[in-house]
Amino acid sequence: MQEDKLKFLFDQFDHTSEFDSFEELASGHINDTFLIKTIAKPYFVLQRINHKVFVDVPGLISNKVAISRHLKEKLKHLPEEQLRQQVLDFVNTKSGKPYYQDKDGNYWNVMVFIEDSVSFETVNNEEVAYEGGKLFGNFLFLTSDFPASKLTEVISKFHDMSFRFFQFEASLKVASNERWNIAKPYIMQVNELKEEMHILQNLKKSGEIRLRVTHNDTKISNALFDKNNKGLCVIDTDTVMPGIVHYDFGDAIRTICNTAAEDEKNLDLVNFNVDYYKAYVKGFLEEIETELSPIEIEYLPLGAKTMIFIMALRFLTDYLNGDIYYKTAYPEHNLDRAKNQFKLIESLTEKFKETEIDNLSHKN
Known part of the structure; x- marks a missing residue:
């Protein structure tokens, strides 16, 4: 420009x-x-x-x-x-x-501009994961008394799983034969996970999980730190609107616990880092636990899996649609992003027992 x-x-x-x-x-x-x-x-x-x-x-x-x-x-x-x-x-x-x-x-x-601040595209130590947890947890804590109903829904059905599946199914009808065939293994994975990935939405719909102010884009690059890696500020609040805590928790975990960037092509480098997860949970709950119900805490690990999945689904859908939503640097960019997230789901699933909150002794 x-x-x-x-x-x-x-x-x-x-x-x-x-x-x-x-x-x-x-x-x-x-x-x-x-x-x-x-x-x-x-x-x-x-x-x-x-x-x-x-x-x-x-x-x-x-x-x-x-x-x-x-x-x-x-x-x-x-x-x-x-x-x-x-x-x-x-x-x-x-x-x-x-x-x-x-x-x-x-x-x-x-x-x-916030001077003397740093941000991270990926996390390289537990201290940053812990501070990130405190920062996003504190954001949710400080906004917990702000009436969510007063906020505009800036993207309709942003984390609505049924809507994302509707978009995905529509993309299958317009995808080129080439892209459809390349994406076929991941299309099959989407269908296999469909039922599990609706659990949180159903709990929200039934009112068992509270609607609150949520950031809705809690990737680690949207947190600023000082030069000593202490959390400073949550930024990029464009998608602040009503949601459930699992959206923010899960999206943060998606980026903090991925051992590689979200578009890393070498999937051998993509794994779920449980140590970073534990550090994030510790910082997060130190700030927000008193504001959460037992059922909200119980389903936080599923929030992580769900948010990784929904991003995989959105990247895959955009690839099938011909890259009309996300900025891409090359033709397979959205597919590489989707592959990356599906590999992260696979790694998380293998370690899921370790992510259960009761196993983390978070109050210690």
């Missing part, structure tokens, strides 16, 4: 900084995100929200601004500098809106 356009967009927001340069932040499959470097700090993050994926961008931005305000209120005892390190700080436009819509219909928002 041209620098003069980014400078124009940045200058639509109510700040007192002078644009100096930019760099694109490549993390994420959906949106375009840029680090705006200014003459004097702080720097800023300028983001284009993909309105082809998110049909109600104003509602989405309203969600994340509301959650940010809620978190700031809960943490108002902290010094201002520390608060800016732990909660996303959004900047309004000069007209007072939390977003700017350009002439092409694109929506942009601006956040203050």
Whole structure:
């Protein structure tokens, strides 16, 4: 993107900084995100929200601004500098809106960049897994008294398993013969797991599991850490909306406990790391256990398996559809992502007994 356009967009927001340069932040499959470097700090993050994926961008931005305000209120005892390190700080436009819509219909928002922070695409030690658990657990704890009904459902049926199976079955009808045949072994795996993968949805539907505010994209790269690997801030709150705790727990485990990146082609490198799982569970429950019911805790391990599966299903569906949702770098990218997740499910299934919460002595 041209620098003069980014400078124009940045200058639509109510700040007192002078644009100096930019760099694109490549993390994420959906949106375009840029680090705006200014003459004097702080720097800023300028983001284009993909309105082809998110049909109600104003509602989405309203969600994340509301959650940010809620978190700031809960943490108002902290010094201002520390608060800016732990909660996303959004900047309004000069007209007072939390977003700017350009002439092409694109929506942009601006956040203050969190200095001296690091993020991880994969986890390489138990300390980061533990701190990640504390960070995401604390996010759920601090938002547990925010009425989920006040949030816009930014992606309809996002983790609805029946809906994802409907999409998958529709993709089978439009897939090219070549892609269908290549994906056949994984299509068979999907059908074998169908019944088990509906358990959490059925518990949610029956009301046995509570609907609450959830982040819905808790991959480890959406957690910021300080230089000492201590958790700082949960970021990328675009998908904050009503959900169940197992969505957030499971998606975090999906990335934290995968011994490889989610698009690693060498499946021998893809395994489920039980030690990282135990470390994450420990940190997570230290923060949120008092807010969870016994049945919510009991089904956390199934939440991990379910979220790995749903991502495998979504990657596979997009591959069969001809790559219309996720950004891809090469023709087989979505299939490689799907294969990766199915291998992770296989590894988790082999070790599932070790993941049961009662076996982890999490209160010790």
